[in-house]
Amino acid sequence: MLSADSQSNHLEPSAAANIMKLNFYNEMYDAAGSLRPHYRAYADWLAATPPERIARKRAEADIAFHRVGITFAVYGDESSQDQGKERLIPFDIIPRVIPALEWQGLHAGLRQRVKALNAFLHDIYHGQEILQAGHIPREQVLNNAQFRPEMMGIDVPAGIYAHIAGVDIVRAGEGAFYVLEDNLRVPSGVSYMIEDRKMMMRLFPELFSRHKIAPVQHYPDMLVENLRTVAPQGVVDPTVVLLTPGAYNSAYFEHTFLAQQMGVELVEGRDLFVKDDTVYMRTTQGPQRVDVIYRRLDDDFLDPLAFRKDSMLGVPGLLSAYRAGRVTLANAIGTGVADDKSIYPYVPEMVRFYLGEEPLLNNVPTWMLRKPDDLKYVLEHLPELVVKEVHGAGGYGMLVGPASTKQEIEDFRARIIAEPEKYIAQPTLALSNCPTFVESGVAPRHLDLRPFVLSGKNIDMVPGGLTRVALREGSLVVNSSQGGGTKDTWVLEN
Amino acid sequence: MLSRTADHLYWMARCTERAENLARLLDVTHQMSLVPQSVAAENQNWGAILALNSLEASFNDAYDEVNAENVLRFMVSDAKNPSSIYSCLRAARENAHAVRGTLTAETWESCNATWIELREQKFEQILSAGVGEFFDWVKLRSAVTRGVTFGTMLQDEALHFIRLGGLLERGDNTARILDVKYHVLRSNGDEGDEGTTDFYQWGALLRSLSAFEVYRKVYRDVITPARVAELLMLRMDLPRSLHACANGIVRVLDLISNSHSDETKRRAGMLHAHLHYARIEDVLAHGLHEYLTDFMDRIYDLGEGINRDFLIPAA
Incomplete structure (x- = not known):
């Protein structure tokens, strides 16, 4: 049997050089400078639309986003008298267009990858067969700070740990897709995906009659349905809540947005309490039982009795109720061990080991x-x-x-x-780029894609995801905290 | 509904209402100051606003003299004064922000827009443009927020708690405005109640509570202090009167009642009966100030009861 180390991908410099070549793949134009077919209708429209109208619409989008308060808080900025300063995430009106066939490939690859990641999580908190088989060095998993011994032997509903996965994908080199990271803890950004679509439809309704664009706004419906299917056994009409760290969290807008769209209560730790291993929320009509918690709070803060003692955000006794199978947490505790960057190189191995398939998506x-x-x-x-x-x-x-x-x-x-x-x-990586409105006009900027994969009884996702774009010239960092913006993502239907 | 959500909604409404009433109080004081009078008397009127809110100590820490500009600055724009219009609207917006998912988009956006516009107004600009214009703006924003709230929100518990907060705050604030102004006016006025100064002063008080035209319509007669008191306290059909507020509180408490709110309901009912069957002659004979103080104490007590029963329940 091969040892784990000898089997992992030790890189030959030439392999790396291949994707480092700096001829960027452009989403809109091919290498010869011709328009790619899936951008033709948009480019025609853009060419025929007076610049003044575009400028007006861009300003309108800015005002609308501000008024709705689609902002995120920037950490560590206390210079103004209003603590917790809020900033807009810039929105670009040139969409990122993905042809149907390309999406089909991504869709299948994402399902496969998330399925394998969930199988891995179940395995390492039970028999640890992948470690026994020597595919991953034991200490890489067991000594990982994200590995939670508290989860050993616990059976979670449907065997699902990562109910919501935000898988970051980039296109590099000649145009191949690569997974950059698997976010399996509390991935965020899905509200921007939905708000970006709403904004595009509001600003340019005519574009949507010219294209067949797969809808994304039903994501909250899919999510709540998914959460209800993983309720503890025997619960007929489960009560789902969304647990937020509170109004000063950078993703608070998204928490309120999703809770409202799903029609579930948005709760903070202090709204919940545990009695006899059952979780209740305090309501104006007395205590009400809670069955599924979509938590947007890190493991460390969930339960001051079990994890960080100084957490004011969690619920004392929650882990005990969870271990007793009286409440479902989504995502489960301890998923971080599977999206850790030190485990990432082994994901293709997980696909082979658990599914007996060759990975459809590339690792970097x-x-x-x-x-x-x-x-x-x-x-x-x-x-x-x-x-x-x-x-x-x-x-x-x-x-x-x-x-x-x-x-x-x-x-x-x-x-x-x-x-x-x-x-x-x-x-x-020579990340692909896409024409984007910047101060000097329209210029190519690098981007990535974060589809949100939902796992419950089934694995599914809305077509596309959140496209993030690095607005600074030459920058490869798309994170909103580092000055990134977003684009609407269009998956075209055949 | 979550107790915390109810708490945020209730305080969102209270803070919005408080900002509006503060604008009304400052407006009437400002208007009264336009009638010729001694500087000492004028400054006394401004000082009374501080006393009314028990803010003399914190005011004196930051300002060296009680005068119109200082009191206005302190009560309008001072972020360090938790009772300033600035602080009230910030608190209203923060409470709304915490439960924005419970509000309709229009309600949240209105509340947020008020805050964004307020931040852009520096005190010097407010002063040079005329404070009256600013007070009108505060009242208008409050009216817009109230309008979209009642015009767009589902008539469920969320709306009930918003109403409850607004009513409690409004009753308390009307009592405060009346208490501070009635005494100033009574002590200024000589025997005759119909002197020209008095007409303008009482008129300003009625206007500040949007009750001037109403007074004309109801009494069709000259303005007398007793009638002003009667209108603002005992008329059930004047939206800002104590009676109307107590009436609304009783009705909302009925709608949201739970297994341990009976005592609060009983006390609200008592307060309502106290106003419903009162006669203004008896109130004045008993002492208006005493009556209003008792009313404010009871409102405070109801607030405590609502906290206990709904907003911050023991586990």
Whole structure:
């Protein structure tokens, strides 16, 4: 039997160079500069629409987003007298268009990948067969900070752990799709997907009669239906709630939006209490039982009796009620071990191991710096690589080699040498780009795609997802906290 | 409905209503100050607003003199004064923000728009444009928010708690405005109640509570203090009167009642009966100030009862 390490993808520099070539794939034009067929109708419309109308509509979108309050809070900004400053996420009116056939491929690949990830989570909290078989080094899982021993042996409804997965996908090199990361904890952004569509339909209704665009606004219906199917056994008409950290959370808008659209209560930890292993919410008519909690709160804060003692956001006793099978948490506790960057390189192996299939979606080749060979190569090639903290998220704590100064690279080198096991490295992907309105006019900007995959009795998703776009010229970081914007995502129907 | 949600809705309404009534109180004081009088008397009127809200100490910490500009600045724009119009509208918006999913889009947007527009107005601009214009703006924004709230929201518990908060605050505020102004006017006025100064002063008080035309319609006669008191306290059909507020509170408490709210309902009923069967002659003979103080105490007590029964229940 092969050992886990020898089997993982050690990269040949030539393989990496292949996707590092800096001829960016453009979503709208092919290499010869001709319009791609799925953009023809849009481009015709854009050419025929007077610039003044476009400008007016863009201003209208800005005002509308502000008035509705579709904003996100920026952490660490307390300079103004109004704490918790809110910023708009810029919205671009040029959509990202995905032809039907391409989406079919993504759809199948996403279903396969999320299915395997859920199987992995079930396995490592039960028999740990994938570790027994030696496909993943044992200590990578068991010593991972995201591994929750509290979950060992607990059976969750339908065996589903990641009910909602936000899988980040990029297109790179010649046009192939790659999974950048699997967000299995509390992925956010789906409200922007829906609001972007609403805005496009409001601003340019004529576009929707010219194209057959797959609808996305039924996502909240799918979500609540999905949550109801994973209620604890024996509950006939489950009460679903959405648990938020509160109004100062950066994604609070989304929490209120989803709760309202699903018609469920938006609760904070202090609204819930546990009695006899049953969760109740405090209502004006007395306590009411809660069966399914869609929680937008990290594991650490869920229950001060079990995890962080200083959490004011959680519910004392929640873990005990959960372990007793009296309430469902979505996502389950302990999913972070499957979307951790140190586990990411093994996902293709999970697909083969649990499903007996070849992965349909590509992983980005990844160097694991805990391995001496990988570390050596990466330290020699820092200026051309992207280095990420294993536990980092949101675009914080990463190095984008080609965009960094010598000093920044040297500072990062010191951090890597101090704790190499905390980092992974990947080639700097030549992310695809798409024409985007910027100050100087229309220019190409890099983008990614986050589809939201729902797992319950079935695995499904609305076509497309959230397209994020890096608005700074040349930037490859699309996170909203780093100045990214969004675009409506059109999956065309045949 | 979640107790916390009810709490936010209730306070959203209270804070919006409080900002509106503060604008009304400051407006009437401002208008009364336009009638010729001594500087000392005028400053006394401004000082009375601070006393009414028990804010003398915090005012004196930050300002060296009680005068029109300082009191206006403190009560309109001072973010450090929790009772200023600025702070009330910020609190209203924060409460609305916390439960925006429970509100209709129009209600939330109206509340949010008020806050956004308020932040853009610096005190110096308000002063130079004329404070009256600003007070009209506050009243208008409050009316718009109230209008979209009652015009768009489902008539369920959420709306009941919004109504309840608004009614409690309005009753309390009307009593406060009447209490502070009635005494100023009575002590200024000589024996005859129909002097020209008095006409304008009493007129300003009625206008500040949107009751001037109503007074004309109801009494078809000259303005007398007793009738003003009667109108603002005992008329059930004047929306801002104490009686109308108590009446509304009783009705809303009936709609939201639960297994432990009987005592609060009983006390609200007592308060209502107290106003319903009152005669203004008896109130004045007993002492208006005493009567109004008792009313405000009872409103406070109802607020405590509502907290206990609905908003912050023990587990």
